[in-house]
Amino acid sequence: MRLDKKHVTKVVAPSVLATAVMVAVAPGQVDAASSISNLVKQAQLSSNQLVSFYEIKNQENLVISNDFLEKYQKATSDILKAEKALKDLKMIRILTGIKLS
Secondary structure, eight states, X not given: OOOOHHHHHHHHHHHHHHHHOOOOOOGGGHHHHHHXXXXXXXXXXXXHTTHHHHOOSOOTTOOOOHHHHHHHHHHHHHHHHHHXXXXXXXXXXXXXXXXXX
16 A cells, blocks of 8 residues: 555545634534534544654655554544534534524
């Protein structure tokens, strides 16, 4: 398995986008927003742990370690959880008529 920029971008870009999302919250949705915020923060922290792996100068003899795979899988899982929570919140707001601001 080669580690290339396209592969890294798939992991890091969503977390960067997710951290830029600002959620406007109605009073009844404070707990949900707090949970989503925590999920986004966890996704960002997990993906940031991959930085040391993709700042490699020589890729000719690149070997993917178990440490990288574990961190990559955790980051991917955390990003997917945060994205799902954001999509669920958006769907709730659509169904209830609460506008995003």
